[in-house]
Amino acid sequence: MMPAPASSASPARSPRVNAKVVVVGLVVVLPLLAVLLLILGRDPHSIRSPLIGRPAPPFSLAPVGGGGPISLDSLRGRPVVMNFWATWCVPCFEEHAALAAAARTFREVQFLGIVYEDDESRTQAFLAQRPSSYPSLMDAEGRTAIAYGVFGVPETYFIDGEGRIVDKYVGPLDRGTIAALLGKVKGGGR
């Protein structure tokens, strides 16, 4: 039998866990985990509007069914609730009654519907079946929707008497939410 060279030395077993690999792995993985934890709780579709706290973009739009244009400037001094909606939008249909009722309750507030990507005749037919207590305005080229940063419908903007956007609500509104948001508008707007 041949002598086994250096067989007397105790064999140094390589460690199963490489410290370098662990450190590099943690350096890569931990920041990613931190970002995930920060972002996971957030709805990716709810992007805070940069317009909140800023002056509401001006507009002058004709009401559905005819009549003189209504501008935001003409409503200065009154809180305004601007609801972007369309007849093809099911959640808009759901919130329609709540908005109409709120407009009757809060008479000091001007409610406005802004028709988003819809046809005037269809809108007229919809409103004939489900009367509204406030005017709806035609935004034919979508300029007002773009100026307000609308992503879809329904979206509702709460504007104080000084013409400043106090809040934006995405999705169908109910009476409680409308009252709560109007409280913010009336509380901080004047």
Added chain:
Amino acid sequence: MIRSCAACVVLLAIASAAAAQDRATRSTPAARLDAPRGAPLSGAVLDARTEEVGGLLRCPVCQGLSVADSPSTMARNMKAEVREKLAAGYDQEQILAHFERSYGEFVRLEPRMRGVNLVVWLDPLAALVGGGAVVTWLLRRPRSQPGPARAGELAAGSSMLPTRGTLPEEARLAAAVRRVRELAYGWPGGVPPDAPAGSP
């Protein structure tokens, strides 16, 4: 290792400082659309520029599509506004800032190189440099040779494979290995020519 950790710390520090600066920038009101800064465009140039600037704007109602690429009504309306503004002489940055005022930086398909966005721009570069460094290090490090200590470890350890200087303990296997070595290498008796005298 220390260098890579330090680089990561520096990157994180830059990102947090940049994020603070970004927050500060966001808190100031966005610039209004002032007087047009460019020349009014028309014809084919206007068409081409409308596509270019529309390509930099995200369609708000689509999934990752630009205003130039999306067939949606919203995108068409935005594109029409881009075209109108280019025809009036507004430059690209003025137009992007105009839409950013309504939609936030989300509307820019290419985030600006500032604040926390720097991470998005610099990360691929950092990954490329880091990856290149790792590959270079792997290629240039000395290959581990089974030296005498390693050979001894193999012989004494769990491996049953004999090395040039060793033979299996079992006599029958040792004889077989010697025979194979004799046949394969022409070593008389299966003993390597450089084996110390007296080896079996």
